[in-house]
Amino acid sequence: MTPLTVSVRQRSGVDLVRLSGVLDRGTLGQLATALRPPLDAPRPRIVVDVTGLRFCDSRGVRGLMEGQRQAEGAGGGLRLIGVRGTLARLLTVTHLVDQFPPYDSLEHASRWPATG
Numbered sequence: 001m002t003p004l005t006v007s008v009r010q011r012s013g014v015d016l017v018r019l020s021g022v023l024d025r026g027t028l029g030q031l032a033t034a035l036r037p038p039l040d041a042p043r044p045r046i047v048v049d050v051t052g053l054r055f056c057d058s059r060g061v062r063g064l065m066e067g068q069r070q071a072e073g074a075g076g077g078l079r080l081i082g083v084r085g086t087l088a089r090l091l092t093v094t095h096l097v098d099q100f101p102p103y104d105s106l107e108h109a110s111r112w113p114a115t116g
Contacts (some may be wrong), residue, residue: 003027005052006034014045016027020052023060031060035067042074047109051082061090065099079109 004027005020015038070080103109
């Protein structure tokens, strides 16, 4: 199994989560653990940089969807940047591109609409 490397840091007013390696059934727990602190914040704004992912399966996509669902439930959101390769194909085939629209940079993804 190829490991998943995860880093989380604050940048441009969002929690930037960088993934590299393989996101699948075996590494999904690492994603959930890394997302826990940002998701505990009020109105979490999370940008996940998937540029470094070499592979992502359907369980990985489900993990990202769960993070997004939790973030939106708390009045925030989760966005992806750097989508390409297997993940891009998976999002297209499963018609999840609308749920995870493409953002080309952290600056682009971190422009959230103003909340009231």
